[in-house]
Amino acid sequence: MSVKGLGELERSIMDILWAQNTPLTAREVGRLIEERDLAPTTVMTVLDRLTRKGFLDRTRDGRAWRYQPAESRDNYVAELMLEALDMTGDRSAALTRFAQAVSGPEAEILLRALSELEEE
């Protein structure tokens, strides 16, 4: 079995935690992960990294930590989309975008142009 890269592992662990409704311990995460031969310390390292980056919250449960996502997956998607559509209000030039959507009479002009182009 191949050893996944750290980034790949972060993804799988986030997916596992997003799919669960309750906070999990490192051991429980390790049991749910596809690669069973993963060292428990590796799982703990990744959980710790994700916590430090702010993607996971953790709470004490006896001698272990329980981890859960800080935000739902949809919230992160929404965060990226807001930036992608330049609706955050800051002009930091962090991204370069293809085009912006418009509405109202402006959109009608574009729609007319589109149907003309499609007819030709």
Added chain:
Amino acid sequence: MITAAALSALAAACALGAWRFTTARWTSRAPRLAIALWQSLGVTWGLASIGALLAYAVTPYDRGVIHGLAAFARGRKPDATWDLWHALAMIAGLTLLAVLVAVLVTAGVQTLRARRRHRLVLSLIAREEPGIPGVRVLDHPGAAAYCVPGLRSHVVVSSGTLALLSHDELTAVLAHESAHVRERHDLVLLPFGALRRALPWSKVVRDAQAQVELLVEMAADDRARRYCSPRRLATALLRFGTAGAVPTPSGMLGVAQSQVMARVDRLIKPRPELSRSTRYGLVALSVTLTTSAPFLWALPF
């Protein structure tokens, strides 16, 4: 004193030029040249304004801006008397310099931080689509296609985009985005965005920034059309522009609409390129502008 006057005149000429340039009509026929001219106008305006203040401040030394500043820094005694006005000009010049540098550095840091965060979240939630290798897909019904620039840039599209566009249109959009990546358009936009945030009340700066944003898109369109059908790029633009799922914040409507239509128009009915002599003239103007301010700074009187 002559240098101070010349630098003031140069700064004024740049401001006037920028104001005239915001309504120039040839820019869509040569977006790259227009971008270069905007850049030289910006740099020259900054250097000339700071230089004019500093040149006046060090006139008592009578040896030009750079040598005068060096003498001042070494604590030499000026030949003529150094009065309050010279001191004020020195303070104003150095403050302007500090503000401009601080604004650029802050914008750079904020941009890098925003990108890092974006890339981090992306690595956790974006997926790869077998049909379009190297492109990240974000599961959201809205239409978005963009690039996260950097040493390793990422092109990202939403699943809404995949549903909205035909195969050829998607190819066109991706060609447009890789043009942004290859030509590092984010670096072009950075100083203009920074200046706009520093001077939000200035109409010229706002117009200049909007212009450069549009010109960068046109430059990317021009590169993309070498690899795809310009017509498909145009229909992709129109589909994006009318993907009404997303309400656009008011106040940006006019700009965005005219931008989409302006880009579509030049893709469908390209106007002739600028004549060779005009192009050479513009390059010469841009080079002259960019070198004039450093030249005046270095003059020894």
